[in-house]
Amino acid sequence: MSESTESPGLPSRLLADPEMVAACRERDFAQIFQLAKHKGGFHPSRIARACELTPSRVGEVMKGRPKITNMSVIERIADGLKIPGRMLGLADRCWEQPAAPHEGAAVSADPVRVSWQAEGSPMRGNVDDILAIAAGTRVTPTVLRSLQVSIEDYWRRDDQHGGGALRPAVIGQLRYVAGAVRDTADPNCRRSLHGIAAELARLAGWTYFDARQYSTAQGYFTESLRFAREADDRLFIANVLACLSLQATYQDNAQGAIALARAAQDNARLGGGTPRLLAMLLMREAFGHASANDQEAARRAITEAHQRFERITEGDDDPAWVQYFDHTKLTVDTGIALGQMGEAIAAEPLIAEALRTESTTNLRGRAFHTFWLARTQLQRREVELACATATKALDLTAVVESPRVVAHLQEFRWLLGPYRSSASVVDLVDRITGIAR
The missing domain is CATH 1.25.40 (Serine Threonine Protein Phosphatase 5, Tetratricopeptide repeat)
Structure with a gap:
């Protein structure tokens, strides 16, 4: 039988196999892939396609190195091989909707349900899901995915416009999720909610950090750490x-x-x-x-x-x-670190290169990096060029709300003190003073 006509997921007999059950419980993906190959007929290339991994990565996993711990990859494997979420310690996956039996069909006694109705999109909800969000009475896989998508959207908007206007929505959603954790008994669902709460708390902390409200930011970062520890997510702990x-x-x-x-x-x-x-x-x-x-x-x-x-x-x-x-971010961060140490000759070309290649959608990042370019240019006594560059950073503050960037520009105004005889310096100082009021 060709792969195109085979079942999209692992067969029910394999999912019920004690070896597979034990491997899933331990998240031993080397064993899972070996069993999929030898007992399920899933060759590494097929596993790779189903789970959105490279064949070489699958081969490395099958040899036991390195272990897979990233939650998004674990979820991709569950979805690609159609392993029920509960077997891997996850919440029920979005496709875990039992297919309606044909009239007169016998009900399978198999303890692992494998007849699922796939959804075209993880965001496709129904009235029950909408009401669950409104009433907070039931957390479904669709609700979990909706929350995750909203977080992704919050970060995108924060990069483009700043987080001040988003903060009430983020904190409100954080409180909703924290309440859902308290009201949810299922351990797998609770773990997913803890992970989402950790992300929301970190985002709330970040918006306060960008607003230079450091004490409040630290409170939310600490809250994020607690949620991440409950989710047993060491990588996210590192992030916070x-x-x-x-x-x-x-x-x-x-x-x-x-x-x-x-x-x-x-x-x-x-x-x-x-x-x-x-x-x-x-x-x-x-x-x-x-x-x-x-x-x-x-x-x-x-x-x-x-x-x-x-x-x-x-x-x-x-x-x-x-x-x-990415490489651009590594380059600009290297330039900023060198600039902090006063090594402007080495720092300036790195920051300039990064500005030429970085995304134009992260406006706050561009404002921040443009400031650092202006600062290194001023360290090199290129006063007119530094003022022109700082003006670009100043212009970006009109479209992105970031008290942190404004504070950097105020610092730049102070650095311009020895050059107040220049007309361009006077004009820039007046503009910076205007936004600081």
């Missing part, structure tokens, strides 16, 4: 610690920033962190060292970050929230 490390840098707590970044790296390694994630965390450590003006330690962290980044492969199971850390 990275946020706290960055905030510590802004609060001139260099040693705290370094300690938090290192704790994040420890959690990432214990959770099977990818080279991309570890590179990002090492750059957060570099920021701390640069803030402490420890050039040797900063350069060591930067070098290790680049070495980690070079190890990235197509088959890495990167969490979705770290995929933003």
